Amino acid sequence: MAYQNFVQNIGIDEGSKQITNMLIQLKxxxxxxxxxxxxxxxxxxxxxxxxxxxxxxxxCYGSRIRDYINRSPVCPTLLIFPAEEQTFDVDSLINSLEQKREPLLEIKKFYGVHGFMNPFSQTFNKESADQAFQTISDFLEKQLANY
Structure with a gap:
């Protein structure tokens, strides 16, 4: 329901514009x-x-990334995926992204399905969530070490 509401009332393009405007202000x-x-x-x-x-x-579990596969990160980027998604083939997307050999892109996959990191979701997987949050923590520590 939340996704349908987002698609109908905001959309990826408008949402991206809003985030860009926020980033401009924050910078x-x-x-x-x-x-x-x-x-x-x-x-x-x-x-x-x-x-x-x-x-x-x-x-984390951005299934629509498959619609924007040709993008190239200009900053360190970590993508986290579940092992399974109902709407697309996770391994195929990861393979396509890895074939691009983007030096700033790191991709990790954890056991579970969409929402596995959300403790309020029926798909929550504590072990995978803990591993994913540790991966995020390590990534942030590495990125922020220079600041």
């Missing part, structure tokens, strides 16, 4: 700005990875 106040998104937010985060407005991007 006026902060030297370093990063974006993290989940689900459709992960797809919009992926789109932000092409912008010089971000110092890092994290996207």
């Amino acid at each position: 006026q106040e902060y030297d370093e700005v990063g974006v993290i998104g989940f689900s459709v937010g992960a797809t919009m985060s992926w789109l932000c990875s092409e912008s010089n407005l971000c110092n890092f991007v994290i996207g």
